[in-house]
């Protein structure tokens with residue numbers, strides 16, 4: 001039986017990922033604000049440290065897979081908190097769990113980004129600070145950006161946090177301490193997906209229009225949570241043994257339409 005950690009396991013894509021592993025007989029250590037095996041607030045360093053300590057206790061020091069699904073959406077209000085949860089809440093626990101993953105069987109990591117990662121609204125200074133794991137610097141740079149109080153679609157924290165996940169994964173993926181232990185690290189970038197996060201937007205016609213305008217799927221529908229969870233589970237279960245450092249879009253063709261000429 002494999003032990004797999006899922007952050008954001010209580011709802012949405014994280015819950016769907018956790019359910020499929022439980023159904024497959026794996027042991028899931030869910031991490032979240034409530035109703036999880038390890039309840040902790042990933043928006044602050046103390047909460048992340050508590051989560052890691054509980055995970056290591058529950059897992060007996062061996063973790064076979066890790067899916068970082070916890071995240072805040074663009075409309076959750078607090079720009080600093082969005083960076084803190086979406087980027088540092090993903091990477092700080094992952095870095096602390098590297099040794100436990102290195103003892104695992106076919107260890108894999110999947111980090112959940114967003115098709116919004118390609119929008120040009122990130123803050124370069126905050127992106128750089130994220131890649132240096134400088135949390136105070138990243139929070140400060142985002143809060144100082146004038147768009148932090150500006151139009152919904154252009155608020156910078158979400159784009160920054162989600163676009164920093166890919167480069168950070170690529171920086172780690174080929175390092176000996178990860179490859180030497182056979183740990184693969186990949187990023188999954190969903191388009192609009194039906195979860196409690198988007199239920200809030202779909203509750204009003206304006207919200208729905210705003211969301212579908214920001215990420216219009218060529219398939220003319222939004223994804224179900226299990227369609228986004230499929231590749232997350234695949235990578236975190238370590239089923240793609242020679243694939244690492246990649247970003248996979250789960251967006252009904254949106255990325256292909258946006259960048260048709262990219263090699």
Ligand code: NAD
Pocket residue numbers: 007008009010011012013014031032033034040041042043069070071072073085112113114115189190191192193194195196197198
């Ligand atoms: P969701 O709200 O159902 O899931 C997010 C989870 O993160 C929740 O369970 C929540 O409790 C947890 N979380 C939030 N703040 C936390 C904190 N401080 N500490 C610990 N846990 C915290 O929404 P979802 O759509 O399933 O989101 C999952 C991931 O997918 C997120 O990273 C989100 O950014 C990403 N995503 C979602 C969509 C979409 O359209 N739904 C699109 C692109 C990316």
